[in-house]
Amino acid sequence: MSYMVAIRRAGLWTVLLSALTTAGMARAVEIDPISRMSLEYLMNMEVTTVSKQPERIQKAAAAVSVLTREEIRRSGATTLPDALRLVPGVNVARINANSWAVSIRGFNSRFANKLLVMIDGRSIYSPLFSGVFWDRYNVPISDIDRIEVVRGPGGTLWGANAVNGVINIITRHSSETQGTHAELSAGTERLGDTFLSQGSALSKDATYRLSGDFSSYSASDLPDGSDAGDDWYNGQANLRVDWTPTGIDELLIVSGVNQVTAAGKQTAPSLTAPYSETRDGEIDRQGLYLNGKWTRQLSATSNFSLQGFLDYRYMDLEAPDLSERRTTADAHFLHTSRVASEIDLTWGGGYRAIISDLETEYELEVDPEDETYHIYNAFAQASRGFFDDQIELTVGSKIEYHSQSGSEVQPSVRGLWNVTPRHALWGAISTAARTPGIESNATVRNLIVPPGTTNNPSALPLIPSVQGNPELDAERVTAYEIGYHGRLLDELSVDIAGFVNEYDNLLLSSSAGEVAVRTASGIAYIDSPAVINNQAKARTFGMELSGVWEPISSWRLRASYSWLHEDIEAPSGAEGNAPEHQAVLQSFYDINEEWRFDSVLRFVDELSNVGADAYVNLDARLSWQPKAGLEIALTGRNLIHSGYLEYGVERPVSPIPLASETARSVMLTVAAKF
Known part of the structure; x- marks a missing residue:
């Protein structure tokens, strides 16, 4: 399907984008600054994901990284997974044109279930699979302010699924995006992208941004050279309103709607000979959300916030025959204050309701199909400085009740030693839990297994199924971390983190269930189930090293290296979904005031469990800003190596998606502001 045909199919998006272009033009503004940010700025950047309060990245007692909008744009990334490749300790592997495996510090899979991902504080993981459909959340780069990534448990503040890390995508304040912004892209992989944004003032205290985006991506190739049929289309519209009615109140309202159409060839079981087939799997996903946050500054040392969101999602899969309608309602509050002039206390609580309505078939059968989950939580965290704040200690815990798996307590202790204003050491011991989902x-x-074979001498087909267990407990991790933030020279900063993670109650083992003869579509088969249990354990350990060096005023280098070792006490094949070694070198070079050249060189080790070899590749971007408000960029991706697998086959996902090859691509982008 051509790009223009796809746009005609998405009539809603065409109407929206046309409305944006005909909207009244605001005052002229400059295009987003793409010049190099200073090292001083990066070292003093504030993050909020570590403690739910703004703090300098240098003062955070955690392994935290921040991707700025400038760094993402200049990397040439067109999707969130591609941007996350730049962060040390994050494991990203492309499965096919519309699917990725993304995790932090191991346990990677298509539905990595030990990672919490949020957009403006709104959780976007699927409770059904405990993972993220990354094609659904393809946030336009121009709408992003920054991406904060915390490597390591965040359960004390963020709750379930924040086991190995937290990714928080923070969009831009609408006051920063006034005027009209248009961006058009076309290329060999990203066939086309149309982004339009209109921002203006509603009053002296309120601003808004309305943006629309439609993207079309081409299909890739299977290893045998055939078409993978995995082309996809993403249309979305988003509205953000920021209002400051008084000097002490701030109100944020974000809403949006999106639609994704995708496909991909899959290997699926068949009850008739030859008992396996390759078929196309059409995917249709739709959703809308409303997210609001009210913040009040109670005093110089105290503030209060209340946030809630309502999220509706619909998904229809052709293979397997599965449809889901899910509504999530969430509300939580947070209060921070100074106690006894020495202790910073943060506490709060929340409630979430998830209403799920499923329709399933025998390949992936869920019982019951309709269910409502309730989640309650309360947390508190206190920080205190010692020896004129040279030593900072933070302790806290969250208690969370899930109607499916019961209560979990997730405590943590973190310490920071400010050795000098330019050097800091930190350490942490923390726990986190992951509540079971579809398992x-x-x-x-x-x-x-076909009948009349060595493994199945009977006359009926044999299905060695994987059966869920309603008695499962939550998976748990206890993490030990130590790290260093430092500025060795005026031109050089370094960040080092080491960790050991101990996992209990992992859902990686099973026991034999009751064998029975069943029927599906009028065909009898032998069902030999393996029942999931909580008997697996694991230990992972590793280190992450990153640094930023500015050898001259017009050139900045960002480098990182990650090492990970997994030791999993489970059946053979449970290890090797994440690379043991990976490295990234990102270069930003300002040739002059108009021209810039940027590149990303990356190495990713083999994934032994899914049959993907190690690779080295290079992305490069050349941009030209002939005048204020206009930028033209040419991006080349995977320039060294083309036609390789980043990921392979994994089980027990059903049906098994066929991994496609990553190919070399080019893209031309024109961006303008009025």
Whole structure:
């Protein structure tokens, strides 16, 4: 399907984008600054994900990284997973044109379930699979302010699923995006992208931004050279309103709607000979959300915030035959104050309701199909400085109740030693939990053993199914971390983190269930289930090293290296979904005031469990700003190596998606502001 045909199919988006272009033009503004940010700015950047309060990245007692909008744009990334490749300790592997495996510090898979991902504080993981559909959340780069990534448990503040890390995508304040912004892209992989944004003032205290984006991506190739049929289209519209009615109140309202159409060839079981088939799997995903936050400054040392969101999602899969309608309602509050002039206390609580309505078939069968989950939580965290704040200690815990798996307590202790204003050491001991999702009430059938064979001498097909267990407990991790933030020279900063993670109650092992003869579509088969249990344990350890060096005023280098070792006490094949070694070198070079050249060189080690080899590749971007408000950029991706797999086959996902090859691509982008 051509790009223009795809736009005609998405009539809603065409109307929206046309309305934006005909909207009244605001005052002329400059295009987003793409000049190099100073090292001083990066070292003093504030983050909020570590403690839910603004703090300098140098003062954070955690392994935290920040991707700025400038760094993402100049990397040439067009999707969030591609941007996250730049962060040390983050494991990113492309499965096909519309699917990625993304995790932090191991346990990677298509639905990595030990990672919490948020957009402006709104959780976007799927409770059904405990993972993220990354094609659905393809946030336009121009709308992003920064991406904060915390490597390591965040359960004390953020709750379930913040086991190995937290990714918080923070969009730009609408006051920063006044006027009209248009961006058009076309290329060999990203066939086309149309982004339009209109921002203006509603009053002297309120501003808004309305943006629309439609992207079209081409299909990739399977290893045998055939078409993978995994082309996809993403249309979305988003509205953000920022209002400061008084000097002490701030109100944020964000809403949006999106639609994704995708596909991809899959290997699926068949109850008739040859008992396996490759078929196209059409995917249709739609959603809308409303997210609001009210913040009040009670005093110089005290503030209060109340946030809530309502999120509706619809998904229809052709293979397997699965549809889901899910509504999530969430509300939580936060209060921070100074106690006894020495202790900073943060506390709060929240409630979430998830209403799920499913329709499933025998390949992926969920019982019950309709269910409502309730989640309650309360947390408190206190920080105190010692020896004129040279030593800072933070202790806290969260208590969370899930109607499916019961209560979990997630404590943490963090310490920071400000050795000098330019050097800091930190350490942490923390725990986090992941509540079971589909593993508790689903049966997966993705393999059929033909009758009359050595492994199945009977006359009926044999299905070694994987059966859920409603008695599952939450998975737990205890993490030990130590790290260093420092500025060795005026031109050089370094960040080092080491960790050991101990996991209990992992859902990686199973026990034999009751064998029975069943029927599906009028065909009898032998069902030999393996029931999931909580008997697996694991230990992972590793280190992450990153640094920023500015050898001259017009050139900045950002480099990182990550090492990870997994030791999993589970059946063979549970290890090797994440690379043991990976490295990234990103270069920003301002040739002159108009021309800039940027590149990203990356190495990713082999993934032994899914059959993906190690690779080295290079992305490069050349941009020209002939005048204020206009930028033209040419981006080349995967310039060294083309036609390789980043990921392979994994189980027990059903049906098994066929991994496609990563190809060399080019893209031309024109961006303008009026």
